[in-house]
Amino acid sequence: MERMQGEGEVDHLERPSPLTDKERVMIQDSWAKVYENCDDAGVAILVRLFVNFPSSKQYFRDFKHIEEPEELERSAQLRKHAHRVMNAINTLVESLDNSEKVASVLKVVGKAHALRHKVEPVYFKILSGVILEVLGEAFSEVVTVEVAAAWTKLLATVYCRITAVYEEVGWTTLSTSTG
Numbered sequence: 001m002e003r004m005q006g007e008g009e010v011d012h013l014e015r016p017s018p019l020t021d022k023e024r025v026m027i028q029d030s031w032a033k034v035y036e037n038c039d040d041a042g043v044a045i046l047v048r049l050f051v052n053f054p055s056s057k058q059y060f061r062d063f064k065h066i067e068e069p070e071e072l073e074r075s076a077q078l079r080k081h082a083h084r085v086m087n088a089i090n091t092l093v094e095s096l097d098n099s100e101k102v103a104s105v106l107k108v109v110g111k112a113h114a115l116r117h118k119v120e121p122v123y124f125k126i127l128s129g130v131i132l133e134v135l136g137e138a139f140s141e142v143v144t145v146e147v148a149a150a151w152t153k154l155l156a157t158v159y160c161r162i163t164a165v166y167e168e169v170g171w172t173t174l175s176t177s178t179g
């Protein structure tokens, strides 16, 4: 029998356990190194996303038909979005002990991407994987296995909250797009 889900009863199967103090410190310390290279790291992450998952380009008017990584890298629209993504992550990392701030940042991001940009939420999950991949490669001396595990938890929390916002604003294809 189909299970009824009332408001507030939606399952969030991917919700991780809260970050420990040690994990917060590991995230903040490793991020400090990444953020020193904010623009390069952000562009590397987004170019990887768009090259390995080309359908994610569909939302970006200026570069949706571009395939060459070098050309993608030069796109002003891509660079601007990279900067915004990095700044938002920076705010989250700075606010790990302020859950209201985290919730309010993710609410704004989730609402804009659901309602204005109409981005399938699965791309947030894909982006999380790409972030981990690029950080592990480009900052291998700071992103140890243990640090990467802390980032996996943080990014899973972000994805969970983003999908919760999508649900709140009535995104209807959620059940088929996150599988």
Ligand code: HEM
Residues within 6 Å of the ligand: 056, 057, 059, 060, 077, 081, 084, 085, 086, 088, 089, 109, 112, 113, 116, 117, 119, 123, 124, 127
């Ligand atoms: C952690 C993940 C992300 C963050 C923090 C983020 C942040 C932002 C911000 C701050 C903006 C500008 C304000 C706005 O118009 O809403 C923006 C715009 C946008 N985002 Fe994201 N974003 C993320 C992931 C994604 C993903 C995965 C996609 C699609 C694959 C995407 C597609 C877009 C598009 C199409 C725009 C409008 C671009 C433009 O007008 O030039 N975003 N994003």
